[in-house]
Amino acid sequence: MLNRNPLWKNLLVAFVMLAGLLYALPNIYSQDPVIEVTGTHGETVSETLRQNILAALERNQIAIKSSELKPDRLQIRFKAPGAQLAGQDVVAKMLPPEFTHALTLSPDVPGWLQLVSGKPMNLGLDLRGGIHVLIDVDMEAAIAKSVERDGGNVRTLLRDEKLRYVSVKESGNGVDVRFNDAQTRDEAEKKLGSEFRDMTVSVSDDADAFYVRVSMPPDKERSARKLALEQNITTLRNRVNALGVAEPVIQQQGDRRIVVELPGVQDPGKVKDLLGATATLEYRLVHGDPGQAFEAERTGHVPPGAALYRERNGTPILLKRQVIVTGDEMTSASAGFDQQSGQSAVYVNLDSKGARRMRNVTTENVGKPMAVVFKEKRTVGRDADGKPIRQWVEEVINVATIREPFGSRFQTTGLDNPQEAHQLALLLRAGALAAPIDIVEERTIGPSLGQDNIDQGVTSVVVGMALVLVFMALYYKVFGLVANLALLANLVLIVAVLSILQATLTMPGIAGIVLTVGMAVDANVLIFERIREELRIGSTPQASIHAGYSKAFSTILDANITTFIAAVVLFSIGSGPVRGFAVTLAIGILTSMFTAIVGTRAVVNLIYGGKRVRALSI
Numbered sequence: 001m002l003n004r005n006p007l008w009k010n011l012l013v014a015f016v017m018l019a020g021l022l023y024a025l026p027n028i029y030s031q032d033p034v035i036e037v038t039g040t041h042g043e044t045v046s047e048t049l050r051q052n053i054l055a056a057l058e059r060n061q062i063a064i065k066s067s068e069l070k071p072d073r074l075q076i077r078f079k080a081p082g083a084q085l086a087g088q089d090v091v092a093k094m095l096p097p098e099f100t101h102a103l104t105l106s107p108d109v110p111g112w113l114q115l116v117s118g119k120p121m122n123l124g125l126d127l128r129g130g131i132h133v134l135i136d137v138d139m140e141a142a143i144a145k146s147v148e149r150d151g152g153n154v155r156t157l158l159r160d161e162k163l164r165y166v167s168v169k170e171s172g173n174g175v176d177v178r179f180n181d182a183q184t185r186d187e188a189e190k191k192l193g194s195e196f197r198d199m200t201v202s203v204s205d206d207a208d209a210f211y212v213r214v215s216m217p218p219d220k221e222r223s224a225r226k227l228a229l230e231q232n233i234t235t236l237r238n239r240v241n242a243l244g245v246a247e248p249v250i251q252q253q254g255d256r257r258i259v260v261e262l263p264g265v266q267d268p269g270k271v272k273d274l275l276g277a278t279a280t281l282e283y284r285l286v287h288g289d290p291g292q293a294f295e296a297e298r299t300g301h302v303p304p305g306a307a308l309y310r311e312r313n314g315t316p317i318l319l320k321r322q323v324i325v326t327g328d329e330m331t332s333a334s335a336g337f338d339q340q341s342g343q344s345a346v347y348v349n350l351d352s353k354g355a356r357r358m359r360n361v362t363t364e365n366v367g368k369p370m371a372v373v374f375k376e377k378r379t380v381g382r383d384a385d386g387k388p389i390r391q392w393v394e395e396v397i398n399v400a401t402i403r404e405p406f407g408s409r410f411q412t413t414g415l416d417n418p419q420e421a422h423q424l425a426l427l428l429r430a431g432a433l434a435a436p437i438d439i440v441e442e443r444t445i446g447p448s449l450g451q452d453n454i455d456q457g458v459t460s461v462v463v464g465m466a467l468v469l470v471f472m473a474l475y476y477k478v479f480g481l482v483a484n485l486a487l488l489a490n491l492v493l494i495v496a497v498l499s500i501l502q503a504t505l506t507m508p509g510i511a512g513i514v515l516t517v518g519m520a521v522d523a524n525v526l527i528f529e530r531i532r533e534e535l536r537i538g539s540t541p542q543a544s545i546h547a548g549y550s551k552a553f554s555t556i557l558d559a560n561i562t563t564f565i566a567a568v569v570l571f572s573i574g575s576g577p578v579r580g581f582a583v584t585l586a587i588g589i590l591t592s593m594f595t596a597i598v599g600t601r602a603v604v605n606l607i608y609g610g611k612r613v614r615a616l617s618i
Helices: 007-028 047-059 081-094 111-115 139-160 182-195 218-242 268-276 290-299 352-364 418-430 447-501 507-536 541-573 577-608
Strands: 031-039 064-069 074-078 099-107 130-137 167-171 174-179 200-206 209-215 249-253 257-263 279-285 306-310 316-320 330-337 344-350 369-382 388-401 409-413 437-445
Touching: 007 111, 007 447, 007 577, 031 081, 047 064, 047 074, 047 081, 074 081, 081 099, 130 218, 139 167, 139 174, 139 182, 139 218, 174 182, 182 200, 182 209, 218 249, 218 257, 279 316, 290 306, 290 316, 306 388, 316 369, 316 388, 330 418, 344 352, 344 418, 447 507, 447 577, 507 541, 507 577, 541 577
Parallel strands: none
Antiparallel strands: 031 074, 031 099, 064 074, 130 257, 130 437, 167 174, 174 209, 200 209, 249 257, 279 369, 306 316, 330 344, 344 409, 369 388
16 A cells, blocks of 8 residues: 555645635735725815825825825825824815825735735734724604604694694604594594504593694504614614725614724724715705795795705705605615716615605696705815814705606716715615714724734744644654644635635634644544554554544544534624634634645655655654
C-alpha cells in the first residue's frame, strides 16, 4: 500500500490554499480614516468642489493620504484619525447646503485585489469602532396619530350617513362627537358601533349636549403600541440598509426602545440625520384659481378649508386642507421616467384603503387639478461652526389635471433630476416612522479602541496557536509539524471565507476562532493516535497511515456534526454577538475538517507515500 494521492486531489488542495491566501490577503491592509462628501439629493460632486476642498485642507496644513472622485461621492483619505477630525471642521464650513459629509473607515485595498473582488471581512462595532444609539419611541404620539386617523374616519362616516354633528374632537385614546339632539346621537351610535367593531362606543349627556365617544379598548391600544414599535424598527432597518451602512444591528430593547449599532460610522450628526430622515408625499386637490392664491399671499387672508403653498418656481398656490393620501399609505415606490415627457418620475403603489380613497376622489373630480406636496426635513444653511441648519420644507412639485379616475398605481413627476427621484423612492419604500423618535443615548466608539480590541484578539489567537503548535511538534514530531501546517492553513481559510461571505467579525467571533484553533487539532490527534495504535499491533507504516485516516474518519465526522448543529442553533436563536460566535465556529468546523483530513493526508502522502518506510516519526 503506497498511500499515493491522485493528481486531482493534490491540485484541489493547492487550489483551495491559493484561493484562501488570495482572499485572506485584503485583511492585512489598514483601514484608513475617510471623509465622504455626497449630495443630499444625489447631486454630483464636481471636480471644482473637490479642488476647493483640497485647497482648504492644504491651507489649514491638514495632510491627506489620497482623494478619489467617484460617480456618487468624493472620498478623502487621511493618515490618522486626528487629521480626519481636523479635516471635518474644514470641510463642514465650506460645503454648500446641498452637500453633506460623513466620517467613516475604508480599507486601502490595492486595485489588483479589487479586480478579483478581494475585500476584507467586515468588523463589528467592538472592533471597527462606530456608533451605538439608543432610541426611545414616543408611544403617546403613536396613539394620538391613530386617534387622529380614527377622527377623520368618523367625520367621513357621519357625512356619508348625513348625520349632522356639532364637533368631532380627538382626546386621549378616543374621539368625542357632539350632537344637538339625542335622536341623531342614538342613530350615530348605531352606525359607529356597526362600522368600528373593534372600538368601544359609549354615550353620555351634558346639559343640552349629547356625546358619542369612540375609544380604543386596552387590547387595541397595546396592539397599536406594539405595531408602532415594530413599524419603526422595520423603517429604520430599511432606511439604514438602503442608504448603504454595512452590517447594522437594529433590534428592540424593552417595550418602547430600539438599539441601533452602525459599525464604521464616526459622525453622530450624520447618524441623527439618517435615522430621523423624513420625506413623504401628500396628494391634495387645488383650491380655487391662481388669482386667489396671489390675493391670499398679498393680503395674508387664506380662505377657510385651504392652505397656502408654493411651487418650486416660487409661484403661490392654494390647496385644500384635506389630504387624499400620504406616504403612510404607499406600499412601494420606484424611480423611473415619464414615457411622454421623459421627466424623472416616481411610480407609487397604494394600499387598499388609500387606493379606494384615491379612486373615489379622482372619480368625483375629473377635470380638476390635483397637486403633489413634497415634505422633507432639509439642510437650508450652516451656522458659524459649520453645523447644518435643518428645517421642514413643504413645496408643490407637481400640479396635474385629473384626466380619468385612477386608484392603486400611478406616477408623480416634477422632480429635479433622476437622483432626487431615486432618493424619494428610497425613503418612500423605507416608509414613514409610525411614531416620533428621540435619541436618548449615543456612544461613539473610536477606531483606536476598536484597534485595541483587535490587538487583544490577535494576541489571544497567536498565544493559543503557539501553545498548540509547540505541543504538537514535541509530541508527534514530523506528524505534529504536518498538523501545525494544517492549523495555519485552517486559520487562513477561516479569514478567507469570512471575507468572501462579507461576514462580520466581532470579539465573540474571535473567541470562536480561538476555540476552533483548539478543536482543529482534535481530528489530527484522533488520526495520529490511531496510527500509533496500528503500529503497536504490528501493522506496517504504510498500512498504519491508511488505517489511521480511514478508521478515525467516522469518529471525527460525528464529533464535528454535533458541534456544527450547536453552531446552527446558536445562529438561529441568537442575535448580535452570539451569531458572530456561531458563524466563526461553523466556518472553523468546515475548514478544519478539510485541512485536518484532506490537507494533512496530502502532505503525509507527499512525505511518506510511494516509498518503503521502516518507521514513522510519530
